[in-house]
Amino acid sequence: MSEHIYDAANITNPEHGEHHIxxxxxxxxxxxxxxxxxxxxxxxxxxxxxxxxxxxxxxxxxxxxxxxxxxxxxxxxQSNLIKMTVGAGFFSFLVLITMTLSDYISRAWGLW
Amino acid sequence: MDNTIVSTIQSEPLMPHETSEYEPYEHVYVPQHRHHFETEDQQREAGSFGMWLFLLTEIMFFGGMFFAYLLFRNWYYDAFVTASNQLSVPLGATNTAILISSGFFMALGVWAAEVRKRGLLVLFLILTTLFGLAFLGIKSVEYKEKWDKHHIPGASFDVSEFVNPAIDAKTGKPTQKPLAPDAAQKTQLFFFLYFAMTGMHALHMIIGIGVLFWLLWRAQRGEFSAGYVAPIENFGLYWHFVDIVWLYLFPLLYLINRHPLK
The missing domain is CATH 1.10.287 (Helix Hairpins)
Incomplete structure (x- = not known):
């Protein structure tokens, strides 16, 4: 039996944020x-x-x-995972706004 | 229920990122801990992660309406300015303060659950609900005024106030810039977006208050004051998100078109 224990479930070094009050x-x-x-x-x-x-x-x-x-x-x-998730959500929203707006602006060029 | 961790022993050599140090993990059984999560922290984080994913879809949902507002405000600027001046800033500001207070008590409720104070948790949830209801009350007063003035878009929409604004008795001049009849029709677009956005926001609050009653019932039975706070925490995320939507709605609908009345 090997002495090594494979920590596939990420138990012994969890990256989950501690419950901060x-x-x-x-x-x-x-x-x-x-x-x-x-x-x-x-x-x-x-x-x-x-x-x-x-x-x-x-x-x-x-x-x-x-x-x-x-x-x-x-x-x-919170953990980095949650921080990234929140940031990615707002970033995607800004990307969608920018792309849609640039479409509208460029269709009526000069009329804005 | 057998909740012990079965360690996976493998004979292959260790990869560089794997540790050969093994610290025995102490597993404490708590009733709210589902067996498919390794640790309570993992379960908690999976819950918050899921809640945030839901809130991201909500950002996209409200985002479409915010974008429509941005675009039409640029296209029909004068109509949007005139129509926006129909909204009452004092009522809107009061409602903002009420909603922030509701969010504050929700946050305190999360704290009360974390430190296992059942009485305080119930009290804070009641205050959250009351402030939420006060918000909806003021909102309904505002809606009633629009109904009375025929400012709800549709067949009986009345543009007369925008084409022939009231005359100021002192100066003898119109209180705001009169709109041409075709431009005045565009005020319907402002009111349509106003009702769509604030209505969707109010619907979220009504659903939230329904959930609050359910959480209150469970909280007073002591379900969230023994270490299990996930439902309170995740509902808090939802309630604060609804707050954030209003933090944007208030300036965009009520404030940015305001001009100093001279």
């Missing part, structure tokens, strides 16, 4: 940050900044979304 204090901090973000985005809408209005609004919304994903959804404390 986020504290209520940290959740409260995230909660207040999100409320402040909401206040800022409403305030920013009152200024006419031309093309920058939607850009700033989307930037604030994306910042808030990333905070929710990292802390409320625990992605910061």
């Amino acid at each position: 986020v504290s209520p204090a940290q959740y409260s901090f995230v909660f207040i940050t999100l409320l402040i973000g909401t206040a800022i985005t409403v305030l920013a809408a009152n200024f006419d900044m031309g093309v920058f209005n939607p850009i700033i609004a989307l930037a604030i919304a994306s910042t808030k979304a990333v905070i929710v994903i990292l802390f409320f959804m625990h992605v910061k404390y």
Whole structure:
């Protein structure tokens, strides 16, 4: 009988993330940050900044979304597999938006 | 149930990536642990992974509508600006705060389950549900106003407010730029997308509240306060995802077309 044990199931050196518990204090901090973000985005809408209005609004919304994903959804404390999955999902979405939009823009060239 | 690990002994030489060190793995039996998972961590991660894959399909589902909004807003910009000014920013902002609070209590609920506090978990799930219902209540007030003003796209849609905007009594000028009748018809597209996007979001919340009642019933029986938190955690992922959709809907529908009223 061989002394070697083949760890095919990845048991003795598991790569799975440990179960990390986020504290209520940290959740409260995230909660207040999100409320402040909401206040800022409403305030920013009152200024006419031309093309920058939607850009700033989307930037604030994306910042808030990333905070929710990292802390409320625990992605910061998950394994690399989960992090990659989440990143790949949003990346694929951006690729689809870019490709569809470039199709529409190039069909009505100069009319946008 | 026999949950012991059967180690696979093989006689072939070790590959470079394989370790010859063997640390005996201690297997602790817990009732929620399914036998086809080697460890509890593995089971937990497989669950989160599956939940995230589902959420990715949801990104694509809502993404189609977000793209339609992006495209039509560029095509019929004036109509979208005018129609968007019909929405109430105070109501939208209040709803955003309510939804963030609901998400906050859901997050606290996950914590309560992790530290095995049954009473707190039930309390936080109730608060999550109440804030979710408050959101839907305000949303229905907004929908009612659109119904009364004939701003629901279809045969009885009324463009008069967009062609002949109300006159400001002080200045004697229209409160916003009047639209030509054909351009005014394009406001229907804005309201169609408004109802499609917020309606789909509201439907997700209604389904979520249904699931919350089921989780509440199980939580008060103590099912999630003995170390088994996966259903609470994965539902939390869903609920936060619905939050994120609203975090984008609010600025896109309510805010970016707003111009300072002079």
